[in-house]
Amino acid sequence: MLVTSFEEKLDPRVKRTRKLLTDAFEELVQEKSLHAITVQDIAERATVNRATFYAHFDDKYALMDHLVASSYRETVKNKLADACGFSHENLALLIEATCEFLSRYTSSCHPSDEKYRPLIETQIQAQIKGLLSRWLEEHTNENGPSNIDIEITSTVYSWAIFGAGMQWAQHSNGSTLEDYSADVVSLILDGAPVP
């Protein structure tokens, strides 16, 4: 049910089954909307018994969630490489990565799936929060504890960044991504434009 996120030593059978399932699913997603895809479809295409599907994922959304999560993780890892620390630059990079990812995801998403997107997307916010937490922890170690709780800060900022990404993905205005992320960073770090 819970797909172990670390690639632990895994029974080769489950490895094989999961690969079959995810491969089949990725194929299907290219072909039709998530809404139109059934667990039947996936199992059939994967040549895996349907009951076995349920041994690995709760439903198709869980599978989608898993794929999106690891894909985003990958995107962030590439863009941020070793970047680690709470700074304008890193925030900008993180925002850009998020915008790019959500943009790609949105355009690969059939309109009929609109309704169920939050189900898959909100875990991205959780990842952002994790990242920010680590950055802030480190930052705190250097400069002494900040006056506002790290928990609150990372939560609020992660949602803000996630939201900025969603906004970009859905109505990317004329501006460049760099300008956009700069605006967002300044909005977040420097505060309100009209306080």
Place this chain on the structure above:
Amino acid sequence: MLVTSFEEKLDPRVKRTRKLLTDAFEELVQEKSLHAITVQDIAERATVNRATFYAHFDDKYALMDHLVASSYRETVKNKLADACGFSHENLALLIEATCEFLSRYTSSCHPSDEKYRPLIETQIQAQIKGLLSRWLEEHTNENGPSNIDIEITSTVYSWAIFGAGMQWAQHSNGSTLEDYSADVVSLILDGAPVP
């Protein structure tokens, strides 16, 4: 399918059916988890044909969404009354309203429904954004256009506020709601604690 949000003059039959459905649903929600509730249940309890349910809502989540949306609208209306304008005070009120609402909602929510919460909750962000937009528009009229797009500002802030509410609802720390909202407001308006 789309439940008209304004109480337009509606065919009394439609009104009746919707009331029957929502009443039945509200009863059921008290009794078991959303996950465990079926469309069958709802239709049966409402003494409405199941096919008729589908003429009004896509699925049980759409119904839940509808109820949560109007409930939140109500909450905000009460708390903010005529408050209208982009200010520290109003932001604080909005945040408190959101925290209270999400807190109530969370505690009334069976743990087995965790997975599907984003489906219902994210439309709250949309409401917040609408509110902020109006506030900022008005503010702009007074003080000339701000340097950062209202669209971006309202989006980012609305997600930030929504996130703050979620955080409060799930791990309400020891502090009072007033302190919490003050922290969040200052985080949002005054910028990063460690810039």
Place this chain on the structure above:
DNA sequence: ACAGTATAGCAACATTTGTTGCTTTGTCAA
């Protein structure tokens, strides 16, 4: 009051879902 129209009820349908008990097969370690 009535005719036209919109909505609800009803019954039936093919499908999908989620789960179960049991069997078979693959894996790992002693």
Place this chain on the structure above:
DNA sequence: TTGACAAAGCAACAAATGTTGCTATACTGT
């Protein structure tokens, strides 16, 4: 190598879903 164990296959299930074509009923404006 073999024996214990974990995972996958299989078949069958009751139940829920989403949709359809048709009938009956309630509303609306003229």
